[in-house]
Amino acid sequence: MIKFENVSKRYPDGTVAVDSLSFEIQQGEFVVIIGPSGCGKTTTLKMINRLIPLTDGTIFMDGKKISEYDIHELRWNIGYVLQQIALFPHMTIEENIAIVPELKKWKRDKIKQRISELMDMVGLDYETYANRKPSELSGGQQQRVGVIRALAADPGIILMDEPFSALDPISREKLQDELLKLKKNLKKTTVFVTHDMKEALKLADRICIMKDGKIVQIGTPHQLISNPSNDFVKEFVRGKSENEDIDFNLEDLLQPVIGNEVEKTSAVIVSSSTPMKEILDLLSQHEQLTIEKDGNLIGYIDRGSVMKYLSTILEKGG
Numbered sequence: 001m002i003k004f005e006n007v008s009k010r011y012p013d014g015t016v017a018v019d020s021l022s023f024e025i026q027q028g029e030f031v032v033i034i035g036p037s038g039c040g041k042t043t044t045l046k047m048i049n050r051l052i053p054l055t056d057g058t059i060f061m062d063g064k065k066i067s068e069y070d071i072h073e074l075r076w077n078i079g080y081v082l083q084q085i086a087l088f089p090h091m092t093i094e095e096n097i098a099i100v101p102e103l104k105k106w107k108r109d110k111i112k113q114r115i116s117e118l119m120d121m122v123g124l125d126y127e128t129y130a131n132r133k134p135s136e137l138s139g140g141q142q143q144r145v146g147v148i149r150a151l152a153a154d155p156g157i158i159l160m161d162e163p164f165s166a167l168d169p170i171s172r173e174k175l176q177d178e179l180l181k182l183k184k185n186l187k188k189t190t191v192f193v194t195h196d197m198k199e200a201l202k203l204a205d206r207i208c209i210m211k212d213g214k215i216v217q218i219g220t221p222h223q224l225i226s227n228p229s230n231d232f233v234k235e236f237v238r239g240k241s242e243n244e245d246i247d248f249n250l251e252d253l254l255q256p257v258i259g260n261e262v263e264k265t266s267a268v269i270v271s272s273s274t275p276m277k278e279i280l281d282l283l284s285q286h287e288q289l290t291i292e293k294d295g296n297l298i299g300y301i302d303r304g305s306v307m308k309y310l311s312t313i314l315e316k317g318g
Contacts, residue, residue, distance in 0.1 A: 001027040001189045002048065002157065007057035009043050009213075017043040019213035020057070027156075028187040032200040035210035035236075041193045044210070045159050048191065049078045061157070076104060079150030079158040079188075083165050085142045087134040093119075093145055094130040100153040111152075118148035121185070122178050140171030144178065151186070160192040164199070176202055180304050184287065197237060201225075201307045209233055220284040221307055226277065250276065253306055254291060254299040272298060280306070 002025040009018040018040040025031050033041040046052040047059060050066060059066045066074060087096050094115055101111045116126040122144040134142055143163060150158055164172045176199060183190070183203070194200055200207050201221045208218040217229040228234040250272060268286050270279060272293040279301070282289055288302040 001025055001029070001062060002191070003060040004044075005058045005060070007044075007047065007059055008055050009040070009047065009052065010055045016213050018047070018054075021215060022057075023208065023215060023218055025189060025191060027189055030183055030190045030192065030203060030205045031208060032192045032194060032204035032206075033208045033210060034194055034197065034200050035216075037195070039210040040213040041210050042161055045161055045191055045193050048157070048159060049075055049080060076100060076153060077155050077157065079153075079155040081146050081150045081158070081160040081163045083162040085134075085139075085146045087142055087145060087149075089134055092131050092133060093124075093137070096134070096145060097149045097152050099149070104153055106153070114152060114154075115148075118151055121182060122148055138171070139167055140175060143167060143171075143175060147175075147179070147182070151182070151188070156189060158188050158190045160190065162193055162195065165195070172199075179203060202304070203307075209236060222280040222284050226280070250279065250291065250301070253301045253309055255301065255305070256299045269297075 004021045004023050007018060007021045008016065010016050021044060033044060035041050043052055047054050048061075048066070050071060061069070061074070061077075087093075094112075097115045097118065098111050101114065106114075115130065119126050119129065124141065124144060129137070129141070134145070137145065147160075147163065150160075164175050167175065180203065182188075192200075192203060204221055206218060206220055207224055209216045209224070211232060217224060217233045219227075224233060224237045228237060267290075268282065268288070269290045269292050270282065272291050279289065283301070283303045283306055286303075288300055290300045291298055
């Protein structure tokens, strides 16, 4: 879906912001880019929609160079969510969300239906909020609108540049949970920049850690936790001393199956005696696993709850 091929960004003063990046993001994948301040993560994001021109190399979208797209065509197929919510204050919530669908000349009925569906997805009742102005909403509600505005015209790609970092911890966690639901339901190709490893572990299919304009390691949350490529990655991901390990039990994560509630179970069934490392490896390939013991289904676990649990452990220092 998105391919970086030896991409670099240099400025006239000689500063190298991004240095020879080569990696791919698959269709429907949620990739988080993270690293210290000044590592090039936001520059990398903004080169995808040509907000920042690259100096060397090539970025492909669906096999076509982004330089070969009409700039409007390119950006209409890319939703963009900023840390600064940037809603138009004089427009209603509905008018803010409708901007790109109207530019693409969608019919009015289709636009209204799309807005209503998206608002419902993030817990904003259409009748209650559609005609309000941004100033009448809380910060968390405004950021919800910012997210669904980026989704309004059904773009193939979503770029998110530290969208929740200005929010209080409670609003931030709620929005992360909403984003996980949208991720599961919509399966959009998403590139998400953050400085928060907890957030990365919770949301990402893969995490790309950058330093000094280069990729240090890219992999699933489990791969980065269990097999960091060097001390920098180990310290950045774990925030722990070199000899500490993360230890937890399946029982801490298990969600029970009540009665005949089989619709919540996954077709992928594993034994409760399976080593946790194997379970984590399976969760890097499947969203959810069903757990059985002595021939009976005893519960299920999913990727989101595991990553949330891991991030809590990391926050508490293990």
